[in-house]
Amino acid sequence: MCGRYSLYTHISHPEDFEERFGLPAGELPPFPAGYNIGPYRDVPVIFQTPGEGVRMRLMQWQLVPAFAKEFKSQYAMFNSRAETITSKPFWQRLLQNARCIFPANNFFEWAAVEGQKVPHKFYLPEQRLLAFGGLYSVWRHPESGEERYSASIITVPANPLVAAVHPRMPLILPREIEQNWLDPAERSFERLQQWLQSFPGNDMGDVEVSPRLNNIKNDDSSLIEPLAS
DNA sequence: CCAGACGTTGTT
DNA sequence: GTCTGG
DNA sequence: CCAGACGTTGTT
DNA sequence: GTCTGG
Numbered sequence: 001m002c003g004r005y006s007l008y009t010h011i012s013h014p015e016d017f018e019e020r021f022g023l024p025a026g027e028l029p030p031f032p033a034g035y036n037i038g039p040y041r042d043v044p045v046i047f048q049t050p051g052e053g054v055r056m057r058l059m060q061w062q063l064v065p066a067f068a069k070e071f072k073s074q075y076a077m078f079n080s081r082a083e084t085i086t087s088k089p090f091w092q093r094l095l096q097n098a099r100c101i102f103p104a105n106n107f108f109e110w111a112a113v114e115g116q117k118v119p120h121k122f123y124l125p126e127q128r129l130l131a132f133g134g135l136y137s138v139w140r141h142p143e144s145g146e147e148r149y150s151a152s153i154i155t156v157p158a159n160p161l162v163a164a165v166h167p168r169m170p171l172i173l174p175r176e177i178e179q180n181w182l183d184p185a186e187r188s189f190e191r192l193q194q195w196l197q198s199f200p201g202n203d204m205g206d207v208e209v210s211p212r213l214n215n216i217k218n219d220d221s222s223l224i225e226p227l228a229s
Numbered sequence: 230c231c232a233g234a235c236g237t238t239g240t241t
Numbered sequence: 242g243t244c245t246g247g
Numbered sequence: 248c249c250a251g252a253c254g255t256t257g258t259t
Numbered sequence: 260g261t262c263t264g265g
Contacts, residue, residue: 001257003230038230038247065254066260075255078230089262090253110230112259117231140260155256168257214231216247 001079002132002153002170004108004119004213006224007044008033009128016129017103020178021046021054029058036219037061039078045151047100047136048182059100059149064139065090071139071148080135080152082171082196086189094135096187100151101178102132102170106224108213109158109166119213120165121224123205131178133171133195154196161201172199 009016011033014025029044037043042058049055063077085091106123107130124130136151154171162169173181177195180186207226212218 001230003257005230040247063254067253073254076257077255079256081256084255088254093261108230119230138260152255216231 001109001155001166001168002107003078004036004038004216005102005104005132005170006035006106006108006121007031007037007104008035008221009105010044010103013128017056020129020131020175021056021101021182023054023056027056029056031058033221034219035221035223036213036216038216039076043102043151045100045102045134045136045149046131046182047098048184050184054182056103057149059136059151061153062150063135063137063152064148064150065137066139068139069142071141071150073150077152079155079168082154082156085135085154086193086196091135092189094137095192096189097184098136099181099192100134100136101173101182102134102151102153104130104132106130107132107170108209109162109169110214111165117211117214119209119211121205121207121209121226122162122169124203125205126203131173131175131181133173133181156196156198159198159201159204161204161206165206169198171196174199 017023039061045059046056085095111118133154134151139148155168158169213223
């Protein structure tokens with residue numbers, strides 16, 4: 001699963017967004033560095049619609065279907081299982097028409113050790129920016145017509161490194177397919193399905209971090225530091 | 230995801 | 242236990 | 248044509 | 260909103 005992550009590269013190295021996604025620093029959404037980002041927050045999401053370039057905007061981290069009566073979900077849909085989105089029509093349509101990327105610097109998973117929840121940070125040392133594959137949805141207010149965006153992170157089975165801590169992990173897109181993933185012209189179900197892979201653990205780092213991370217009210221850069229043991 | 234709350238009626 | 246809030 | 252359906256994940 | 264069923 002993926003229920004907590006960090007994003008601060010857009011503050012420290014905004015040029016990464018230009019290089020990877022063609023997004024100039026001036027077009028990044030106003031979002032402070034976040035070291036402890038959880039579900040239901042508004043987070044920066046990268047997406048593309050037909051006839052338009054790649055864009056980034058804030059979306060609420062959950063998924064509210066367009067047909068919902070209110071802008072809230074009665075289910076926990078901040079994650080979407082790869083196994084589900086390829087097998088059910090509702091999700092298949094989103095996979096073909098509403099893919100997005102959550103930019104991130106790492107993700108956290110909790111190990112259950114003697115009844116304690118022990119947080120671990122997973123990251124790619126050589127890469128400041130990670131691209132989580134996700135799905136988004138646009139909901140329109142019935143009266144005002146106001147648009148509200150929401151988005152969900154796709155999950156896949158954990159690779160062996162992550163599996164030592166937790167059985168699921170976010171879909172991480174290899175750099176070479178990021179552009180294809182965002183391209184609204186890509187509708188091949190078979191290719192899309194092939195991209196729902198668990199990113200290998202070989203190049204990933206895993207460090208235990210402070211349990212202060214557990215409380216989402218804590219949000220500072222010390223939370224991503226390896227726990228001194 | 231984790232943490233923290235979780236209880237009301239009627240009245241002025 | 243289960244729901245809500247962040 | 249209208250009515251009705253359409254949406255979980257992860258945890259122990 | 261959009262698709263399916265009757």
